[in-house]
Amino acid sequence: MRVNKIALAGNPNTGKSTLFNTLTGLKQHTGNWPGKTVVHAEGFFEHKGEQYVLVDLPGTYSLFSNSTDEEVARDYIIFDQPDATIVVLDATSLERNLNLALQVLEMTNNVIICINLIDEAEKKNIQIDEKKLARELGVPVVKISARNKKGIDQLLDTLNQLVNGQIITTPYRMTYSxxxxxxxxxxxxxxxxxxxxxxxxxxxxxxxxxxxxxxxxxxxxxxxxxxxxxxxxxxxxxxxx
Incomplete structure (x- = not known):
């Protein structure tokens, strides 16, 4: 059976590791990336008959290869070409987190924007229109609380549809001078x-x-x-x- 490769990207402290643990549970292992001291975490899960291997990329603020973490994350997306990349954003710091998301959108079409910590955003009266954001970015946007397991089923359903070609993305690409x-x-x-x-x-x-x-x-x-x-x-x- 085909196993879908999924990359999990995000800034530090966005709850990315919590989502990784929520999705993979005990079906995970860690080691180092080849030739690097950076920890490499992989986990496995199934959803609606599909099998997935989830690769937890190092938490980074960009993918410009200014550090080993950035280099590892960039190289995995561009050279290993996962079937989908889930970019985890902090709902309380959306503007800052979108920088990484826009960089990922330059690299691959198969992206899901996962807005985590939505429960914390609600406490601060922060309202996020995920449908409008999805239209602007051209990729699916799902709001979740990994800690409380809120929105996880929707995320998995969206992932299933994306890897099976049921969702066609048109990622936003920045225009320069x-x-x-x-x-x-x-x-x-x-x-x-x-x-x-x-x-x-x-x-x-x-x-x-x-x-x-x-x-x-x-x-x-x-x-x-x-x-x-x-x-x-x-x-x-x-x-x-």
């Missing part, structure tokens, strides 16, 4: 066919513009069938595909 958008378009045109659409070309273009040398090396290693040259900012970059 005219100069940056032109540069992105030029790089995307040169990337066309390099990766056989395996990686999101817009996201790769953004990272190349940022001069993410570590990513360039990893792309080189993950795509070693043929070699071409990509140029950004006038600097030739060797990439294999």
């Amino acid at each position: 005219r100069e940056i958008e032109e540069a992105i378009s030029k790089i995307e045109s040169k990337l066309n066919g390099y990766f056989d659409d395996k990686y999101p070309s817009r996201w790769v273009a953004l990272r190349l513009l940022d001069g993410d040398e570590d990513l360039i090396v990893k792309l080189h290693n993950h795509n070693n069938n043929r070699q071409r040259e990509v140029s950004t900012n006038g600097v030739p970059i060797s990439v294999k595909s």
Whole structure:
């Protein structure tokens, strides 16, 4: 039977680990990511006949590879390409948490935004219109309280529908200045066919513009069938595909 790979991402202190434990119970194990000191936690669960392996990514505020935690989380999403990524947000700090969510939306279409700690938000009279947020972000949004197990069934049903293709997402992608958008378009045109659409070309273009040398090396290693040259900012970059 096919097992769906699910990534669990989020800022620190959003209740991500509580949700991980709620979903997987005792069916989990931990170790270290290969070559890293960062803890790697995996758990297993079933829902409506579907089997899932849930990978708890390190809690991070961004995915720009400024730390080992960020690098691990980024690499899992982009290279392992899970069937879905659940991004856990704190309902009481939604604006701050959305930064990570927007970065994930640049990387993959199969995303569920999970707004946790909704019970704490209600105590502070914070009202969140998840339907409007879902329309704006182009992906499902589910409100939960992992601690009280509120909304868990809805989250699991939504996940089931997403991995089975019953939900079609149209993720929001940030628009930058005219100069940056032109540069992105030029790089995307040169990337066309390099990766056989395996990686999101817009996201790769953004990272190349940022001069993410570590990513360039990893792309080189993950795509070693043929070699071409990509140029950004006038600097030739060797990439294999």
